[in-house]
Amino acid sequence: MTGPATTATPAPAPRGEAKTATATTAAARRRRARRRTVLVQTACIAITLFMGVPIYLVALAALSSREALNEFPLALLPTDPSFxxxxxxxxxxxxxxxxxxxxxxxxxxxxxxxxxxxxxxxxxxxxxxxxxxxxxxxxxxxxxxxxxxxxxxxxxxxxxxxxxxxxxxxxxxxxxxxxxxxxxxxxxxxxxxxxxxxxxxxxxxxxxxxxxxxxxxxxxxxxxxxxxxxxxxxxxxxxxxxxxxxxxxxxxxxxxxxxxxxxxxxxxxxxxxxxxxxxxxxxxxxxxxxxxxxxxxxx
Known part of the structure; x- marks a missing residue:
């Protein structure tokens, strides 16, 4: 006679391997969070430049002398401020x-x-x-x-x-x-x-x-x-x-x-x-x- 069938249970993973897997998951989450942060900051900088650069150029032209405004190429920094x-x-x-x-x-x-x-x-x-x-x-x-x-x-x-x-x-x-x-x-x-x-x-x-x-x-x-x-x-x-x-x-x-x-x-x-x-x-x-x-x- 044969005895009842028994189900083999997998042996638990060693404690060191579990800690390694947890650390790998945490590191992956941190990398994803850093990537999201970098993307958000890049988008904010791009939007700020898109909105701010035209205002800066208009202000630069309005507050420069006529001679500085007629120069070519036009300087991106104030060279001859004038009101x-x-x-x-x-x-x-x-x-x-x-x-x-x-x-x-x-x-x-x-x-x-x-x-x-x-x-x-x-x-x-x-x-x-x-x-x-x-x-x-x-x-x-x-x-x-x-x-x-x-x-x-x-x-x-x-x-x-x-x-x-x-x-x-x-x-x-x-x-x-x-x-x-x-x-x-x-x-x-x-x-x-x-x-x-x-x-x-x-x-x-x-x-x-x-x-x-x-x-x-x-x-x-x-x-x-x-x-x-x-x-x-x-x-x-x-x-x-x-x-x-x-x-x-x-x-x-x-x-x-x-x-x-x-x-x-x-x-x-x-x-x-x-x-x-x-x-x-x-x-x-x-x-x-x-x-x-x-x-x-x-x-």
Missing amino acids: ETMRVFLTSTGVTGAFVNSIEVGLLSLVLSLALGVPAGYAVARYAFRGREPYQLFLLMTRALPIVVLSVPLARVFLGTGLYDTTYAVALLHTALALPTTVLITSAIFVAVPAEHEEAAMVFGATPARAFTRVVLPQALPGIAAAAIFTFVTSWNEVLGAAILTFNRRTLPAQVLSTLSDSPLAYRFAGGFALVVPALVFIAFMRRYLLNMWGTTIR
Whole structure:
């Protein structure tokens, strides 16, 4: 008679081989992590150069003397700094008024966009209503409209209402351009704010409005800052609508477009530099709230 069949069990691996395999796996993970880090840093450097090099070249040309700008090949480092070109541009007729108009239009567009977009974003995030998804899709579709589609009909309306050639007309146009993005950005931020925080505030006696302003709004400031940056930069850089809706009260981009098209190259660079600097200053001012949205704290 034969006994029952027995299953052979593999002998356990020696302890030294197990440690070696674990160390090899950990080393492979570290190498992959280093490769990912290098790739991310390389991508960040490439994007920074892509965005920063044109700004540097414009600044170099605007702050160089006419002789240095006409040299060939053009030096990549400042060899003969001069503020003469910028001084002449800034003191030219209409530039100061256009700069003030741009600031006024940008801030007014910012206030209107946030005043209308933040409550709309909160409603989209907190309340389920019929047609919410088509409404968000409609907001995205409005961004696909060319600026001339809005500018020409609005010019006719503003001519009839007396708003033509005013900063209010341009601000209304820029608000219409920025409002869809403001609603979508703020709604995404309000979704991330736990509703329990708001409910807890109301349990302790806060009204819905007070719970929103004291609990929800501070947590949504990064998203509101991002929407504010987008609105101001969009308004500051927009040129076609401002050129159509104004004649004497033009913003700085429209003024630069209309007056520097036949000017020497140095003054074109000066105009471009004057357009870039205020937007960079505004972004630098708002960066604290924007970086907090990404989990970074500036101390």
